[in-house]
Amino acid sequence: MTDTFRALCAELLAIIPAHGTGDPNSLVIARARAALAQPEPQGPTDEELVKHYDRAVTSAIAIRVAVRALTNEDRDAATVAGLRAVLARWGRPAIEPVPGVEGADA
Secondary structure (H helix, E strand, O other), rough: OHHHHHHHHHHHHHHHHOOOOOOOOOOHHHHHHHHHHHHHHHHOOOOHHHHHHHHHHHHHHHHHHHHOOOOOOHHHHHHHHHHHHHHHHHHHOOOOOOOOOOOOOO
């Protein structure tokens, strides 16, 4: 999807004539060109995923063991906690705003 989206944006920018700075669309065009110039966001490595998952699971288990004996439900909850932690960290990588482009954070 991202590749298709980037290709569509590039195609649209290719057919838009160059506008002067007085044109209200020139800022949007500059932001689109700057975003397309950035490399695709890279996902985490397998090692990073496992490490982050293991930390979250270990933490969830430690909390439960401190209160009572570990049950199968506790293990399942710890697994879900680990998966949620990974998704929260790397679920949807996005292109970073471009510094120096006026209005990039608008």
